[in-house]
Amino acid sequence: MIKKLTCIAALFTGLACFNVAQADDYYQELGGKEGVEKIVDNFINEISFDQNIVKFFEGTDITRLREKLIEQFCHESGGPCEYTGDSMKDVHAGMKITKAEFNRVVELLQAAMDDAGTPQTAQNRLIRSLAPMRPDIIHQ
Numbered sequence: 001m002i003k004k005l006t007c008i009a010a011l012f013t014g015l016a017c018f019n020v021a022q023a024d025d026y027y028q029e030l031g032g033k034e035g036v037e038k039i040v041d042n043f044i045n046e047i048s049f050d051q052n053i054v055k056f057f058e059g060t061d062i063t064r065l066r067e068k069l070i071e072q073f074c075h076e077s078g079g080p081c082e083y084t085g086d087s088m089k090d091v092h093a094g095m096k097i098t099k100a101e102f103n104r105v106v107e108l109l110q111a112a113m114d115d116a117g118t119p120q121t122a123q124n125r126l127i128r129s130l131a132p133m134r135p136d137i138i139h140q
């Protein structure tokens with residue numbers, strides 16, 4: 001629990017995440033291909049139910065979004081995938097995403113992982129690996 005809070009706080013503030021084991025291959029802990037697909041499907045579902053967040057995705061090709069998120073989460077967790085999408089800076093440019101909106105999306109990802117039954121350690125690791133992307137997403 002402490003580790004979870006440390007990592008969540010780190011993602012929200014953009015600071016390093018302390019006292020947590022080095023990132024390593026945790027793809028299997030996410031449930032492999034099936035687990036990552038389930039997380040991304042739940043994530044897109046969560047986004048679709050959030051009125052303040054879904055509006056960002058009005059013109060989005062959801063099939064592509066799903067594919068790129070699966071690649072990204074797979075790659076970040078050490079799985080056998082390459083991320084072939086655009087850079088986080090380019091993708092989110094012009095969206096003017098606030099800290100609050102970013103934090104909300106992280107909460108939706110956590111809810112998605114809870115629903116997928118993802119172990120807490122693997123949740124922490126995925127969130128920690130996404131943390132460095134924060135400055136490329138907020139206020140772009």
Ligand code: HEM
Pocket residue numbers: 053056057059060061064065068069072084085086087091092097101102103105130133137
């Ligand atoms: C940890 C945070 C985030 C990650 C890892 C992330 C990752 C991604 C990825 C991988 C894509 C697909 C890129 C591609 O098509 O090449 C994407 C697209 C998108 N993201 Fe994010 N994102 C994050 C946060 C956010 C937030 C906070 C918002 C808005 C509140 C947002 C809005 C969007 C939108 C609207 C698209 C689709 C763009 C389009 O239609 O071309 N993202 N994101």
